[in-house]
Amino acid sequence: MTARIHPSVLSADFVNMEAALRTIVTADAVHVDVMDNHFVPNLTFGRQMVERIQAVSPIPLDVHLMIDDPDRWAPEYAATGAAGVTFHAEAATDAVELARELRARGAKAGVSLKPGTPIETIVDDLAEFDLVLIMTVEPGFGGQSFMPETMPKLQALAHIRERRGLAFDLQVDGGIAVDTIATAAAAGADVFVAGSAVFGGEDPAARISELRSLADAARA
Ligand SMILES: O=C(CO)[C@@H](O)[C@H](O)COP(=O)(O)O
Numbered sequence: 753m754t755a756r757i758h759p760s761v762l763s764a765d766f767v768n769m770e771a772a773l774r775t776i777v778t779a780d781a782v783h784v785d786v787m788d789n790h791f792v793p794n795l796t797f798g799r800q801m802v803e804r805i806q807a808v809s810p811i812p813l814d815v816h817l818m819i820d821d822p823d824r825w826a827p828e829y830a831a832t833g834a835a836g837v838t839f840h841a842e843a844a845t846d847a848v849e850l851a852r853e854l855r856a857r858g859a860k861a862g863v864s865l866k867p868g869t870p871i872e873t874i875v876d877d878l879a880e881f882d883l884v885l886i887m888t889v890e891p892g893f894g895g896q897s898f899m900p901e902t903m904p905k906l907q908a909l910a911h912i913r914e915r916r917g918l919a920f921d922l923q924v925d926g927g928i929a930v931d932t933i934a935t936a937a938a939a940g941a942d943v944f945v946a947g948s949a950v951f952g953g954e955d956p957a958a959r960i961s962e963l964r965s966l967a968d969a970a971r972a
């Protein structure tokens with residue numbers, strides 16, 4: 753399967769969101785970062801905004817929840833019709849139960865690990881998730897530098913996935929750009945979130961295809 757590119761609207765103009773969405777119609781999904789100023793030291797928006805993005809977006813939504821108590825709140829995001837909802841393992845009380853709840857509501861269930869969180873946190877429960885997000889920066893802000901030291905976690909999960917015959921997607925998020933995407937692709941990632949690399953340039957559509965080609969070449 754070709755590499756999938758999910759532009760993050762964290763780097764888009766929040767007051768011209770609909771126009772921003774029209775520039776990324778060739779992407780595979782739109783990545784929507786929800787931050788609560790508690791789990792991370794930054795605040796974006798909540799369910800109401802996600803519902804509006806869902807209503808006007810021509811492509812599916814990949815919601816990344818950087819919030820406390822996802823056990824309580826994540827199912828509400830699945831109810832917006834988002835294709836996927838990803839919560840942080842560090843914040844969840846019962847990640848397996850929550851993943852089951854998200855799937856029951858028709859969303860793909862994703863679990864995310866901060867750079868310092870070991871894969872052992874989730875390794876026994878991988879069959880419960882549709883996606884594992886390996887954060888390649890500390891969550892909270894766009895425009896940070898890619899952390900290559902997170903690659904061994906990606907390689908280990910790719911290896912386990914193959915050995916166990918599992919089908920979850922491996923997503924990377926943070927500092928993904930033309931000079932870093934090949935490293936993440938070679939380590940086993942299939943889904944690539946890119947905020948500043950896509951919205952910071954002149955031509956988001958051209959950047960999306962460039963990133964996809966670079967990832968495909970590195971995976972081949
Ligand atoms: O979840 C996050 C940040 O916590 C991201 O999705 C960022 O939006 C990625 O931005 P870039 O590093 O690609 O600029």
Ligand SMILES: [Fe+2]
Nearest residue numbers: 785816925945
């Ligand atoms: Fe994100």
